[in-house]
Amino acid sequence: MAKKYHVSATVNGDPVEFLCSGQETMLDVLRDRLELTGAKEGCGSGDCGACSVTVDGRLICSCLMLGVEAEGTSIETVEGMADGDQLTPLQRIFLEEEALQCGICTPGVLVAAKALLAKNPDPDETTIRYWLAGNLCRCTGYDKIVRAVQKAAAEMRA
């Protein structure tokens, strides 16, 4: 049995502690140790973005981060987006604009889009497309995703 390390971090605003081996990714930890299965594994190699989370505000692929690297950090996942039973404008507008189909990429896309809007409240289409270029979606062709991000940005600016 591989040696386990004790790690303390903050996830979606709550303090967490976990044990993980030196090989476990942050995605494994979120899914298997913390039971936060919103982040998905689509590739395990940082190419699809389905596991996107933010670490101290920075957007990353959690499959490319080791669990042990989480010590002392603050991590945000899709499960932390809504405020109680209130969806954020981004989440609500994704529903209204039909910006999802199968939904497997949606948690990563939402986390990435939220990180974009935190940085740039008024991104143009090209900016949105390049920012989300690391989040693969095979269902939608991206059209409605881009429109939803634009619409949410507009509502959040208002």
Place this chain on the structure above:
Amino acid sequence: MPNESSFKWVGTRQIRPDGPDKVTGRAKYAADYTMPGMLIGRILRSPHAHARIKSIDTSKAEALAGVKAVVTSADFPELASEMSPNSEMVIDFSDVSNNVMARKKVMYDGHAVAAVAATDAEIAEEALSLIDVVYEVLPHVIDVEEAMAEDAPLLHDGMITEGITPTPTKPSNIAKRVEFRSGDVDKGFAEADVIVERTYKTAAVHQGYIEPHAVLASAAEDGQVQVWVSTQGQFMVRAFCAKVCGLAISQLRVTPAEIGGGFGGKTVVYGEPVAVQLSRKSGKPVRVVMSREEVLRASGPTSGGVVETKVGAKKDGTLVAVDAVLKYQAGAYAGSPIGPGCMCMTAPYEIENVQLIGYDVVSNRPKVAAYRAPGAPISAYAFESALDEVARELNMDPIAIRQKNAVKEGSKTVYGVTFPRIGFEEVLEAAKNSDHFKSPVPEGEGRGLACGFWFNIGGESSAACHLNEDGTVTVISGNPDIGGSRASIALMVAETLGIDYNKVRPIVADTSSIGYNFVTGGSRVTFATGMAAINAAEDVIGQARERAAKIWEIDVDAVTWEDGEARPAGSNAGDHDPMSLADIAKMAPKTGGPINGHGSINAQGAGAGFGCHICDLKVDEGTGHVTVTRYTSIQDVGRAIHPGYVDGQLQGGAAQGIGWAINEEYVYNDDGLLQNAGFLDYRIPVASDLPMIDTVLVEVPNDRHPYGVRGVGEVPIVPPMAAVANAMESATGVRMTSLPMSPPKVLKALEGS
């Protein structure tokens, strides 16, 4: 058919029932399922393209602490050949079994040879490395035409080509020859003023769903097995696991998890029977989740193909003859979509003289699976490219030549079907009138256009409609929702019952909770399962009218159903206040008990679909990089039950087709090993690769469906490859006859021009 203008819910854009769970991370996909005591299963895969398995020694793996079970083909019953319809394809259970776990020979890089279940992933991985497989490497063949050669390495010693008379005496890699013929092609070409003859090639491409295959199986000591799985068909998983594992169907209960994309690729089994056997052997629940590398190496792509195409036309644009030979890769086991590939090739056009000969060819590649309109995009790429060249030679507008030859009601196809009311002419008219087509082509860009056809299917479907105590309704159906079918079914049920959409809750049930449903495939669910759900709702209405009649003490024929209420049919029926569904539900205990409707059908009359895509693009002549700058997808959708998600099908299909056209391909090295088994090198379109994708929904209702539904999901992947190739020629003057039109190939073509 109800009057369109009277629809309250059909045709409106409501929030999808599965939506909130999907934007909060709550939606549960197969890899998210866990059970107490669950083991992690891992599969050992062939490092060779073709090899005989001399021996497998699993003793060291079994001895490793934490390993609870190891299986090889010895743990699966050997099956005799038995064909079964599956999605839009046909499969042989013997091949399914051999593909799930290699027996005697490995047939492709990534073919499963053994599997372990262990207490954690790291131990399972270590155990795989302790399994000792001795291989005798055999010569392999990857290319479809090389596989057809007389001296090619043989994959199956007993493969005698079907469809040839007299029956060949020697085995080959050609599983089947098919032929479709009408008229006399020699006569047709003699009448032609213009003849275009080309060979077109396409690469194998993967469905590319973002969610890898995942399954959790839990076997109990009494032989009952539960399975939670990412699949397009829980009943397919049940039937296939029963066959491959030697169980009775009643021993399996299969629950479809939320599915993270399928596109046809999840209409077969891979790790599912493996998880079942590991669970039976270990006595513990076992979860098997593929890695992306495994998905690409070992789950079904669709065929690459070679299509030799000859098209003849008269000066006025009348198509007079088509002669084509189609060679499709099947992967390691027979069963490419060669039949539909041939049938769809010329289906949008009335052509008197047609001869299509198709070959289903095995090679050392993963067995192909269905992929959105299986077979059609390959042949459509060839035909719609050739048609574009014919139009150029005749100086004809690309829409005009298609309008001249377009099929309509009464047109007969080369495969013998006479079309009922279809909407291809309306689609072409809409394309002609589209803003995109009417706009000038931007400087330095090229515009191309192409069309596509898909049959769409119906099939066996069951649904139930339960009237709850408060008048709300639960709709239970048995097809995994890959395209928004819960939303469309709920809309149609709300419309039928005359109640608010938000009072209808649709669910997708497990195999023990609803009757049989054929897989989610063939764009059939909103059409066929939707029809079963409508029947179930009508059954509820019938029972509700009976209850009202009972309460009012009148004949049931004197009770009508309008706007969600039972009403007396006329003044003769007496003076009774209308009763809503909620009123009737409340009274149900006193009027006969629960009101539950049921619909079980084998739906016929699926309406064929036609689409036309317009593509603008520019080419970087320094790098060969192609950028699609504008794209419009026009399609006859019958009736859009939820227009937003119909748009989504048109957009998503176009995006996949653009990937097929420009980027995607399986790359093998000289040893027959896949070189690009990851999303970095198998590059599906990303957001920055694409423009907005405009849609035009043409609605020519299908009169065989209560609301006019035609399947919509597959047609949109048929036209893009030729639309892009035709735009390429407009932009550069170069005709690309081989996919993908990737930068190195484009650059080479530009240099050669």
